[in-house]
Amino acid sequence: MSGNAKAVDVTHARGLGLALAALAKGREDDAMVALTATRQRSFMARALLLSLAERQDANAYDAPRAFEAFIRGGGNIALYSAMSDMLARVYDRYRPARMIDIGTGDGLALVPALAAASHRPREVDVVEPNETMFTKLAARLPLHAGYHQGFEAFAENLGADDRWELAQSTFALQSIPPHARMPALTQLASHVDRLVIVEFDIPMFAEGSIDLYESLARRYELAATEQGEHAELVASGFLAPMLLGQLRAQSPSNWEQPAAAWVDELLASGFQVVEVEHVHDYSWAPAVRIMAVP
Template structure:
């Protein structure tokens, strides 16, 4: 079992935080649901390296608004607005129409009261695939953006969704992590995951309550989903080169990538393309 191989790697590296956290999670018998009950996710993005990460992300989005002046904007997987809302506040240009695609109703409810009053908001409490399938004919956006959300779609579903999205937008902006292309369950992947998750957990150790919520409510289920066959999986990350290839294959042109922030799990980047 890959989980047991991973635990051996963690023990060999002397993971003082990751080992006990992983053991506790496995013994609890918990099953996924990291976005359906988002307390762990919210605690995670509210601390550690996520603070400068989201500052850089929001600034990059605000720069795109000012550069391209979109009349309409769709944010795919907006979460609680951690990236979107500061970007709208920072930019001197705001779209007149904003669509929010977010499967978690609990997260979506947090965003709505904070959107600037002059912006017309449309909500889609569903996946991207469902939102596109139910979209009225003629609706399209000047800009589609997604921050740390499209990696939650399996690769084949993501390719199909990107191809459908291309027919509805003028421009695309994606912020994701540049994760090395590795053999799933291979020694390189297991070693990297052990090293990076230990580092990630260390950013929350100063607050015992937050540490427990982040570890058991978010990081451990995300980790185990990548390691245990049949476990609920919530992330399919890939290298920036693979992202470029996938977006280009969906029909987007002039696909470019630039570095955004050196995050603990992998460097974050901004990808842009033209439909």
């Protein structure tokens, strides 16, 4: 974790951490007490109180406006710039004629990367299940093929002639539960020459430990605080549903893991991992690029 994440006040991370621990154990009344005690100083406490009061069970991508604001503000500006530069270097080095991006969102990683590269792939395909983001992306980028569906369904329907020299996925595989993404990755392996993923190398803590909840409290609060004028929108529309999903095992939106676990998962899905490279030190956790070949 970067020094920034430690900048969120310790006592306040502790109060929010206690609330998260209570939520994870289904003790909503205790969580409400702890959240109420920290609400004056915490964007996340206010957003969680609102979600709990409204009994919202939203997915983090149900309100794309909040996600789109999030990735265009705070520390995400430098993160996306570093990531697009890195992807452009990958296109220039491997010169794919056909590429596919999985979980493209509205194209904030892909579109600038294509613009920055000297080599432009002849055919760019995308897989994106969210309708709002898929529509925006299709308007921004001339697509060879756009698959408006999840990676799991896409992978199941791959035909013998479907082939890409490069597949990439940035912060999207974490949106798919491991029991579904591993079979999809296994199916993809025989259709690509190379896979590049970018994910966060998140710190490991013992399951259910207070250190885990305090770390989550610090990282989510910092992510909201960095958003400046959009902090309330991002906290309630994107970060709170993401965090509640993560805490309540019934409706998670996120299955992130340390880089070593991504490597193991790719190896178990028919890939060989060629390189793990640091991309950017982000407040949440370092972003890493993992390059794999079947």
